[in-house]
Amino acid sequence: MVTNHETAHMVDHEAEANDRVMFGFWVYLMTDLLMFAVLFAVYAVLHGKTLGGESGRELFSLPLALTGTLILLTSSFTCGIGMIAARGGKKNLTLLWFGVTFILGLAFLGLELYEFTELIHEGHTLRSNAFLSSFFVLVGTHGLHITSGLLWMAITLVYVIRRGLNSHLVRKLALLSLFWHFLDIVWIFIFTIVYLKAFV
Amino acid sequence: MKELLLGKLDGNALPHEWFTIAGSISFILLVIITALIITRLKRWKWLWNDWLTSVDPKKIGIMYFFVSGFMLIRGGLDAIMLWLQQALSSGSSQGYLSADHYQQIFTAHGNIMVFFVAMGFIFGLINYIVPLQIGARDLASPFLNTLGFWLFVAGVVMVNMFFLFGGEYAATGWLAVAPLSGKEFSPGVGVDYWIWSLQISGIGTTLGAINFIMTILKMRAPGMTLWKMPMFTWGSLCSMIMAVTVFPLLTATLFLVFFDRYLGTHFFTTLGGGDPMMYTNLIWMWGHPEVYILMLPAFGVFSEVVSTFSRKAIASYTSNVLGMIGVSVLALSVWLHHFFTMGAGANVNAFFGVMTMIIAIPTSVLVFTWIATMYKGRIRFDTPMLWFLGFVVIFAIGGIAGVMLAVPPVDFQLHNSLFLVAHFHSMVIGGVLFGIFCAITYWFPKFTGLKLNERIGRYAFWCWMIGFCMSFIPMYILGMLGATRRLDHYDASTGWQPFFVLMLIGGIIIAIGVALQLAQILASFIQKNRLRDTTGDPWNGRTLEWATASPPQFYNFTVIPHITTRDAFWEKKHHKLPKPAYEDIHMPKNTAAGIYISIFAFLVGFGFVWEIIWLVAVSIIGIIVVFVVRGFNEHPEYTITAAEVQQLEETRARKDLAVSRPEKHDDTDEDMGLWQLIGIVFGFAKDVIRNKRWRKW
Ligand code: HEM
Ligand SMILES: [Cu+2]
Numbered sequence: 001m002v003t004n005h006e007t008a009h010m011v012d013h014e015a016e017a018n019d020r021v022m023f024g025f026w027v028y029l030m031t032d033l034l035m036f037a038v039l040f041a042v043y044a045v046l047h048g049k050t051l052g053g054e055s056g057r058e059l060f061s062l063p064l065a066l067t068g069t070l071i072l073l074t075s076s077f078t079c080g081i082g083m084i085a086a087r088g089g090k091k092n093l094t095l096l097w098f099g100v101t102f103i104l105g106l107a108f109l110g111l112e113l114y115e116f117t118e119l120i121h122e123g124h125t126l127r128s129n130a131f132l133s134s135f136f137v138l139v140g141t142h143g144l145h146i147t148s149g150l151l152w153m154a155i156t157l158v159y160v161i162r163r164g165l166n167s168h169l170v171r172k173l174a175l176l177s178l179f180w181h182f183l184d185i186v187w188i189f190i191f192t193i194v195y196l197k198a199f200v
Numbered sequence: 201m202k203e204l205l206l207g208k209l210d211g212n213a214l215p216h217e218w219f220t221i222a223g224s225i226s227f228i229l230l231v232i233i234t235a236l237i238i239t240r241l242k243r244w245k246w247l248w249n250d251w252l253t254s255v256d257p258k259k260i261g262i263m264y265f266f267v268s269g270f271m272l273i274r275g276g277l278d279a280i281m282l283w284l285q286q287a288l289s290s291g292s293s294q295g296y297l298s299a300d301h302y303q304q305i306f307t308a309h310g311n312i313m314v315f316f317v318a319m320g321f322i323f324g325l326i327n328y329i330v331p332l333q334i335g336a337r338d339l340a341s342p343f344l345n346t347l348g349f350w351l352f353v354a355g356v357v358m359v360n361m362f363f364l365f366g367g368e369y370a371a372t373g374w375l376a377v378a379p380l381s382g383k384e385f386s387p388g389v390g391v392d393y394w395i396w397s398l399q400i401s402g403i404g405t406t407l408g409a410i411n412f413i414m415t416i417l418k419m420r421a422p423g424m425t426l427w428k429m430p431m432f433t434w435g436s437l438c439s440m441i442m443a444v445t446v447f448p449l450l451t452a453t454l455f456l457v458f459f460d461r462y463l464g465t466h467f468f469t470t471l472g473g474g475d476p477m478m479y480t481n482l483i484w485m486w487g488h489p490e491v492y493i494l495m496l497p498a499f500g501v502f503s504e505v506v507s508t509f510s511r512k513a514i515a516s517y518t519s520n521v522l523g524m525i526g527v528s529v530l531a532l533s534v535w536l537h538h539f540f541t542m543g544a545g546a547n548v549n550a551f552f553g554v555m556t557m558i559i560a561i562p563t564s565v566l567v568f569t570w571i572a573t574m575y576k577g578r579i580r581f582d583t584p585m586l587w588f589l590g591f592v593v594i595f596a597i598g599g600i601a602g603v604m605l606a607v608p609p610v611d612f613q614l615h616n617s618l619f620l621v622a623h624f625h626s627m628v629i630g631g632v633l634f635g636i637f638c639a640i641t642y643w644f645p646k647f648t649g650l651k652l653n654e655r656i657g658r659y660a661f662w663c664w665m666i667g668f669c670m671s672f673i674p675m676y677i678l679g680m681l682g683a684t685r686r687l688d689h690y691d692a693s694t695g696w697q698p699f700f701v702l703m704l705i706g707g708i709i710i711a712i713g714v715a716l717q718l719a720q721i722l723a724s725f726i727q728k729n730r731l732r733d734t735t736g737d738p739w740n741g742r743t744l745e746w747a748t749a750s751p752p753q754f755y756n757f758t759v760i761p762h763i764t765t766r767d768a769f770w771e772k773k774h775h776k777l778p779k780p781a782y783e784d785i786h787m788p789k790n791t792a793a794g795i796y797i798s799i800f801a802f803l804v805g806f807g808f809v810w811e812i813i814w815l816v817a818v819s820i821i822g823i824i825v826v827f828v829v830r831g832f833n834e835h836p837e838y839t840i841t842a843a844e845v846q847q848l849e850e851t852r853a854r855k856d857l858a859v860s861r862p863e864k865h866d867d868t869d870e871d872m873g874l875w876q877l878i879g880i881v882f883g884f885a886k887d888v889i890r891n892k893r894w895r896k897w
Contacts, residue, residue: 013786016418019418020340020341020414020418020419021340021341023414023417023418024340024341024344024410024411024413024414027410027413027414027444028410030444031406031410031444031447031448032448034445034448034449034452035448035449035451035452038448038449038452038453038456038482039452042456042467042478042482045475045478046466046467046473046474046475046478049466049472049473049474049475050473051472051473126459126463126464126465127463127464127465127466127472128472129466129472129473130465130466130467130472130473130474130475131473133459133465133466133467133472133474134467136465137455137456137459137465137467151824155828155832159832166834168832168834172831172832
């Protein structure tokens, strides 16, 4: 038989573990941010090194980037709503909103791939010059993060369908949504520093 | 087809030079012999269940010591080879190594010593000691901890892999300066091995550091505020915070080098608009803090040791801790002193020069707190204290040399000379390595339940000390005479040869020191009855780790202590404790997930080195699968009930009682000496041979 005292003990134990994991994940996000910081710094140093080739102003399409940005921002919003549903224990709503988030993320990724393939078809590859190297690597790294976020989301949702919204999975979703918002913030910097700045 | 299956790998990659053949044979033999012994003793299950898959930070700590100790010998052999070449290769003699081979050796030496010896030992220590010092039962994430350890092991294997496949390591220096490390100037696989060895172990370091920050900040025993934390824990916390700050920079930079080599990007190339100087900046932004990541836990060790062996609280805890924090913060803003000569301009150089000199201030504060602790203390000169005293002397010399190098005009003369090499070896050997040895002698009773043999320990210490001075004081002088670093040949008219010969002799004395340390451990186990520590507190310690048994139960503390003061254990010793009320303990289950992920990570690296794309793809999928299986496992813990705890405690108490019955001591007062040890070893060998005891095997 489980006494009251014991359950209280277990709950404490779990709350502590949650608190620790959340904190650790924040620290991890900071390390990831520092990696992006390096890529931003590298872009700042190299973005002028086009070797006479076209610069960002000629290569980038602002409407495309803006659409991507809006899609990602919306996905952050839907992800937030999904999290509220998850905290409230509403399984179907959670699946719905995270599903929407997933589709928006996929759309963002699609746009990015489209942009990349267009550039590559026109002969602007990451070997062309230092500017393009740093552009592709910075934006591509973000894209890779989005991809792993999507993978994580898909797997977690499958588990939610199978196991229901238990505390373990809610914690997973909470971490995931942190990650997603983090990627959103990084993207805002990319949008400003890479795309907007190319046109000022 | 072959390209698809094996990438660039072909028959030429197999060992065919004397050093790769020798290296391969010794590694393969080592593996075979170990496997045979384990099979013979029927210990595979035990090894797998009790050690390899363990998540107990104490066991992981010990495993770190094993790997790093082994790597110390491996890197030490490199050092002797370098010194031998320098001693021989003057004038018309070219020595016995080709220039290219010589370059590979010093590169491997540097990588191994920094990443796999110093880092490994430091992580081992933090693993073992920090949870005990803060009154925790395990780490915040036991899984990240095994993962970090096994990624470290994967890095170790990777750095030695070139013996078997490829036959060449990077010939670029331990930080692989650009553009030399680019495909254009280093077309072979050496640099690729370098990249992946550091990349994999570096990611392990980041994960480990995150874990220790979580543990120290979130899992201290009730009542232990930050300002009551033991000093080693403080040093470790500073070090780990620095690690999460700068290791991501290393990871990103290594990826960029990899892209340059593999995808043909232009980050650090000379062509295509790349900027090699940016590489220098990025790598030193990580590289300088890295040396302090190693140093700070060692500072913590010395603070503990000097206070214990002076039988006095540390002179000023606050200044000590503030000193460590000061060093960590400043260390993030001095990286440019490694390339004053690159031409950043006078003002930039002046700024970084001054910042570097300022670091000497918190460092001196630390040294002064140690000296003040000894003042009027009742000092005991056991071996940990000897290591500490040796450290103070060498560290002061190295520090003064560092401040000289921090003056840009002086550095223009001394940069990349042997003076610099002498500086950083004073810091890394005299500081970090002596710190590690000090820690191991100090905490050995905690690790094993035995004190280390003091007599042979003293011999080992003096070999290190004398050997160090003999090899590095001439190096300072040579540097000022103009000898550059990484020199594989010099003109006879320079008259440097006697210095180099002296350095070689010093190196051999250090090697004897290492042999003596191994002998010391052996002798301690032979005399285990005499050296056994049944109290858990052999040095009259002050901090919480001494409140546990030696070695501690796997759950560390039967009852989590409540902390009211600094030097928690010291205070507690003078009060009788009430009988503990046992409670349920939650412990993490063992897991092999870290091992699997590391194997796959290794294969990703290996696949990239040889351009075997399917291997990379398969391994990445493998990593993801293991992560998912592990991540969605909802029961990574098990519970030991209060009754079981009580039983475990009682058995242990009974066992302790049994061994603590006074043994008949040998007549000598001192621990076993060297001759006696040699006698015993020979006697044993004779017995084996005479009675044909190997037949039984
Ligand atoms: C008072 C504190 C220190 C000062 C002022 C100082 C200063 C310097 C300077 C100016 C250099 C660059 C010289 C050159 O390349 O020309 C240097 C190199 C170096 N220092 Fe220090 N240092 C200090 C402490 C340390 C410590 C504590 C460590 C290690 C634990 C260390 C390890 C190194 C290493 C490894 C290098 C050179 C690496 C290379 O070029 O390959 N230093 N130091
Ligand atoms: Cu430095």
